[in-house]
Amino acid sequence: xxxxxxxEIEKAPIICVFRHLIPDADALGSQWGLVSWLxxxxxxxxxFAMGKHVGIKxxxxxxxxxxxxxxxxxxxxxxxxxxxxxRIDDQRYTLAKMIIQIDHHPLHxxxxxxxxxxxxxxxxxxxxxxxxxxxxxxxxxxxxxEFLYMxxxxxxxxxxxxxxxxxxxxxAAYLAQSDxxxxxxxxxxxxxxxxxxxxxxxxxxxxxIEPCGMAYSFVTLEMMEEYGVSANDxxxxxxxxxxxxxxxxxALFIEHHENERRFYNGSLRSKKIAVNDIAQQYRGGGHxxxxxxxxxxxxxxxxxxxxxxxxxxxxxxxxxx
Ligand SMILES: [Mn+2]
Numbered sequence: 235x236x237x238x239x240x241x242e243i244e245k246a247p248i249i250c251v252f253r254h255l256i257p258d259a260d261a262l263g264s265q266w267g268l269v270s271w272l273x274x275x276x277x278x279x280x281x282f283a284m285g286k287h288v289g290i291k292x293x294x295x296x297x298x299x300x301x302x303x304x305x306x307x308x309x310x311x312x313x314x315x316x317x318x319x320x321r322i323d324d325q326r327y328t329l330a331k332m333i334i335q336i337d338h339h340p341l342h343x344x345x346x347x348x349x350x351x352x353x354x355x356x357x358x359x360x361x362x363x364x365x366x367x368x369x370x371x372x373x374x375x376x377x378x379x380e381f382l383y384m385x386x387x388x389x390x391x392x393x394x395x396x397x398x399x400x401x402x403x404x405x406a407a408y409l410a411q412s413d414x415x416x417x418x419x420x421x422x423x424x425x426x427x428x429x430x431x432x433x434x435x436x437x438x439x440x441x442x443i444e445p446c447g448m449a450y451s452f453v454t455l456e457m458m459e460e461y462g463v464s465a466n467d468x469x470x471x472x473x474x475x476x477x478x479x480x481x482x483x484x485a486l487f488i489e490h491h492e493n494e495r496r497f498y499n500g501s502l503r504s505k506k507i508a509v510n511d512i513a514q515q516y517r518g519g520g521h522x523x524x525x526x527x528x529x530x531x532x533x534x535x536x537x538x539x540x541x542x543x544x545x546x547x548x549x550x551x552x553x554x555x
Contacts, residue, residue: 236350236365242334243272246310248280250301250330254316255323256466257289259423261315263385264336264358266295268312270378271366280305285323290466294384294422306330315358317342317519336361338389340510342519353521356397359385363405379412380419388423391473396523433461434474437486441475446546447482449475450539452498452532454489465490465499472501482546483507487535498535500527507545512538 253261272281282299311330317339333346338355359382390398475484483504502509513525
């Protein structure tokens, strides 16, 4: 499965580990899990965590490194959890001697000489842990296991997404051997601020719900200002629509502005219907049941809702015939 990966790692004196912009816990967990393991295992190599953007929970992960262009030129670049080249946090990955992609998103674009893409895995952390399990038979050092577990826990929404598999749990069990404190990790990853709590209440109260079972909300710049939440925090609240029996799909559109232009970036989620191909029509993409769109006008966002509704109706029709 990881043919040649260890070989490339072993021969590289410098390794730069990249991940996507606006990193979530899977991007950061896989990055810091791998970086920490590389540093520990190869004390003579120079290993760097790349990226400028801070994540949703910056207090949970160390700060990225400052790396000059010449160092990147001499390095092996490993890019984690990122399907499109434009989303790589720090575009200088192109300077590297060699680029390796490791990801669980469906293959979207090839930007590396080698790639390890396993889109049936629930998280990039699952793939990194799987790679380490092959090499390190005994339990991983606690900190490394924690980083990887955090990404596994959040990308699977506490092991509840439909890509959670027996393998995911096997990997979780492997990580758990490192004396993990599950309740503490859950608390750290999922508890929200009282501001977010109030904002969630607003979202739930004001969501639009189509008769087909499509729920959605628009969050304007003014609303985020009023509730004191950032666009990143607001986006995370898509999970507030999950767990409702009547909802087949749901969407959250967050307003952004660039120069004078105001537009929406949206997150789409569904129980059964595919939403990633719809997302692709609106400058986005992602997983079958969890995708994102970019730079949409309100009209486009409403079109997306209509397309999802149509698909829900078709699916219901097919179920009954
Ligand atoms: Mn991920």
